[in-house]
Amino acid sequence: MESKKTILSAEKYRIDRGEHWNKVALKMQTWHGWGGYYHNRLKEIYSTVIPADSNVLELGCGNGELLAALNPRIGVGVDFSAEMIALASERYPGLKFIQANAEEFTSEEKFDVVILSDILNEVWDVQKLFENVRELINQNGRLLINVHSRLWELPLTLAVKLRLAKPGLGENWLTVSDIDNLLNLAGFEPIKSSHEVLFPFGVPLLAPFLNKFLVRFWPFNHLGLTNFIVARPQNVAHSQLIKPKVSVIVPARNEAGNIENILSRVPEMGGGTEIVFVEGNSTDNTWETILQGIKQHPEKKCQSLQQTGKGKGDADRLGFEKATGEILMILDADLTVPPEDLPRFYDALVSGKGDFINGVRLVYPMEEEAMRFFNLIGNKFFSLAFSWLLGQPVKDTLCGTKVLWKTDYERIANNRHVFGDFDPFGDFDLLFGAARLNFKIVDLPIRYRARTYGTTNIERWKHGWLLLRMVAFAAKRIKFI
Numbered sequence: 431m432e433s434k435k436t437i438l439s440a441e442k443y444r445i446d447r448g449e450h451w452n453k454v455a456l457k458m459q460t461w462h463g464w465g466g467y468y469h470n471r472l473k474e475i476y477s478t479v480i481p482a483d484s485n486v487l488e489l490g491c492g493n494g495e496l497l498a499a500l501n502p503r504i505g506v507g508v509d510f511s512a513e514m515i516a517l518a519s520e521r522y523p524g525l526k527f528i529q530a531n532a533e534e535f536t537s538e539e540k541f542d543v544v545i546l547s548d549i550l551n552e553v554w555d556v557q558k559l560f561e562n563v564r565e566l567i568n569q570n571g572r573l574l575i576n577v578h579s580r581l582w583e584l585p586l587t588l589a590v591k592l593r594l595a596k597p598g599l600g601e602n603w604l605t606v607s608d609i610d611n612l613l614n615l616a617g618f619e620p621i622k623s624s625h626e627v628l629f630p631f632g633v634p635l636l637a638p639f640l641n642k643f644l645v646r647f648w649p650f651n652h653l654g655l656t657n658f659i660v661a662r663p664q665n666v667a668h669s670q671l672i673k674p675k676v677s678v679i680v681p682a683r684n685e686a687g688n689i690e691n692i693l694s695r696v697p698e699m700g701g702g703t704e705i706v707f708v709e710g711n712s713t714d715n716t717w718e719t720i721l722q723g724i725k726q727h728p729e730k731k732c733q734s735l736q737q738t739g740k741g742k743g744d745a746d747r748l749g750f751e752k753a754t755g756e757i758l759m760i761l762d763a764d765l766t767v768p769p770e771d772l773p774r775f776y777d778a779l780v781s782g783k784g785d786f787i788n789g790v791r792l793v794y795p796m797e798e799e800a801m802r803f804f805n806l807i808g809n810k811f812f813s814l815a816f817s818w819l820l821g822q823p824v825k826d827t828l829c830g831t832k833v834l835w836k837t838d839y840e841r842i843a844n845n846r847h848v849f850g851d852f853d854p855f856g857d858f859d860l861l862f863g864a865a866r867l868n869f870k871i872v873d874l875p876i877r878y879r880a881r882t883y884g885t886t887n888i889e890r891w892k893h894g895w896l897l898l899r900m901v902a903f904a905a906k907r908i909k910f911i
Contacts, residue, residue, distance in 0.1 A: 443554050444510065444531060452513040467632035468655070471641060472547065472576060473499040475626060475658060478911045479574065479868055480543055481845060487541040487566060489532035489559070490549030494518030497525060497545070508535050533559045540568040548656070550577040550609070551602050560616030569666040570785075572868045573618060575659040576626065580605055582655050606657050618661040621870050622821035625654030642910050660868045665782040673701035676776060677755030677836075678769075680705060681745035681856075684712045685763035686719040693727045695769040696761070699776045705730060706753050708745040710737040742830075743856030750839055758839055760856070762830030766879050767791075775833040775874055784872030785838055786864040788824060789831035793875035812897055819904045820865040825873045828857055834864070841867055848907065858900050865908060 473496055480486065483503040491497055491507030492514050498505070498521070505525040509515050515529045528535070532546075533555060544563050553559050563573055578586060580603040604612075610620045628650060629640040644650045676699045680692055689707075696705055707724075709717045717736065724732045733752060737745045750758055757779060759772060767789055778787045792810060813825050842863030864871055 447510065447552060452511050467637065468627060468630045469495065470632075471627055471630075472496060472656075474911065475576075476500060476545070476547075476574065479660065479866065481841075481867070485539070485542040486545065487537070487539075487543070488545040488547065489535065489563070490546060491518060491527065494522045494525060494527060496547055498522045502543075504539075506537070506539070506541070508532055533562055535562065535566070537566055540571070541566055542568060542571050544571065544573050546573070546575045546577075548576060548578065550575065550604055553602065556602065556604070556609075557612050557615055560612055560618060564617045564663065567663060569663055571663065572621075573613075573661045575609065575661070576656045577604060577609065577659075579625070579654060579657055581653065606659065609657075609659060613659075613661050614664075617664050619664045619870070621660045621662055621868055623657060623659045624821060625651045625656075626658050627655040628653055630655055646909055662785075662868070662870055667780065667782040674756035674780065674835075675701045675754065676703045676757045676759060677749075677753030678703060678705050678759045678761050678772065679746060679749035679753060680707050680761050680763050681742045681749070682707055682709050682712070682716050682720065682763035683742075683745075684714050684716060686712070686714045686716045688763050688765050689716070689719045689723045691765055692761070692763060692769065693723050693730055693732075695765075696730075697770065697773060699773055700755075700757065700780070702731065702755075704732065704753070704755060706733045706735065706749045708735045708737055708749045710745050711740060741855070743859055746856035747843075747859075750836070750843075753836065756836055757833065758836050759833045760830055767829065767831045767876050768879060771876050772831075772833075775831065778872060778874055779833055779835070785834065785869035786860070786871045787833040787874050788826070788861070788871055789829035790826040790873045790875045791829050791878035792826050794877045812901070815901050816861065816904065819901065819909050820861065820871070822865065822871045823873065824861065824871060827861060828855065829876070829878075830857075831876070832857065832860055834860070834869075838864075838867075838869065858904070862904060862908065 476496065477500060480500050480502075482501045484500070485504045486497065486500055486502035487506045487508070488497045489508050491509050492511075494507050494517075497507045497518075502525075507515075507518055507525060507527045508530050509518070509527070510529065510531050512529050515527045518525075518527045532549065533553065544567050546559070546563070550556055550559075560573075567573060583603050606623055613620055625645060627641055628645040629637055631637060645654050678696055682689070692705065696703065707720045709720055717734075720734050724730070724734060735748055735752060737748050739748075746760060749760075757776065759775060761767065761769060761772065775787045775789070778784060792813065812827050816827050817824050839860075842860060845863060845866065846859070848863075848866060861871070
């Protein structure tokens with residue numbers, strides 16, 4: 431139980447903060463400083479990671495400008511300053527603003543996104559705030575935080591004295607590791623973090639170069655004014671009372687010799703498993719073998735589809751569209767990933783270990799001739815490049831086995847306009863979409879096997895050049911925003 435002295439100190443601190451920010455709100459109509467550029471940059475950053483139709487709650491919303499910039503389907507702003515709430519309500523009548531203490535605010539509504547922008551420095555009890563957010567966010571929701579870096583304590587103090595920045599009552603100068611620890615104590619799992627705003631002045635050409643490009647590289651990234659963190663509720667396991675059905679998508683081109691093995695070896699998972707064969711432009715008898723194999727295995731639930739487009743990515747998308755299961759899996763028809771490993775992917779997804787389970791071939795030793803030497807070197811290079819670009823460790827980008835919930839795939843598909851229909855492999859369409867929607871990507875190591883039938887459809891140099899183009903594409907659309 432808190433002592434009387436502690437309670438009184440907390441109450442006094444909140445009263446002082448309320449009075450302080452009421453005064454700031456009254457001055458905001460005429461106040462000018464560097465904060466204008468800084469807050470506009472925050473709007474850009476948040477807008478790239480929050481879909482426009484989200485249900486958003488901002489705690490410590492101030493005058494409401496950040497919340498309004500996100501175009502939420504439902505937008506609720508909470509602030510303890512009565513004057514700030516009055517100002518926000520006047521400026522943005524289409525949004526809902528409530529005067530309340532962020533640590534104690536309650537709502538029957540559960541939110542897709544909760545934002546804590548520049549308030550952790552002033553909160554009395556950060557862990558209590560995070561615990562309260564845990565009650566306000568839905569199980570698939572995301573907590574987005576930005577907080578001033580401790581390295582900027584002295585510059586910001588000077589800026590306030592020079593009337594270049596809004597005065598604050600900041601007392602908590604938290605490092606990213608401090609915040610990660612508090613998130614963990616409150617039942618959250620950090621997904622990724624970044625350093626933002628190297629130069630908080632709106633100087634044409636210079637500001638975009640420093641804040642969108644140079645801040646992404648060591649050692650300049652550690653000099654950013656604000657730390658940006660994305661977190662999700664920890665290990666939210668999906669109900670086992672009703673086991674989800676599984677659809678295994680099998681793109682098959684010139685794989686006639688593997689069809690029987692696929693039908694006999696794909697295990698039953700969850701509430702039932704269907705195999706969705708997608709044949710595309712084969713020059714052997716793959717299509718006829720699929721139809722014959724399905725007839726010979728009436729115990730298996732199967733679909734047989736033929737793509738009209740080209741490429742594995744097109745085949746994956748057709749299979750996803752027609753799949754009836756709640757969980758979607760990709761299994762390459764070459765069987766270099768053993769079908770017997772699929773239950774491990776199922777368990778990782780259903781237990782809540784991640785939102786997107788990505789197979790990795792580069793951990794365990796491979797069978798001889800499973801991957802050519804230059805292909806191996808290329809895969810290692812691209813794993814490092816895309817891990818840096820996506821902000822999450824992705825050790826293998828081109829392993830064919832990827833697993834996610836169908837509802838999450840539909841969210842990726844609905845946001846495909848951001849990247850366009852550019853990916854012939856299908857892997858990057860999914861990885862880029864998952865990263866942009868802040869899915870927790872989890873690598874699952876498998877033992878990669880050599881082909882026993884047919885030859886690879888990968889053209890080393892042609893597809894290697896295409897992957898380099900995708901690195902540049904991802905950099906433009908994800909990293910340097």
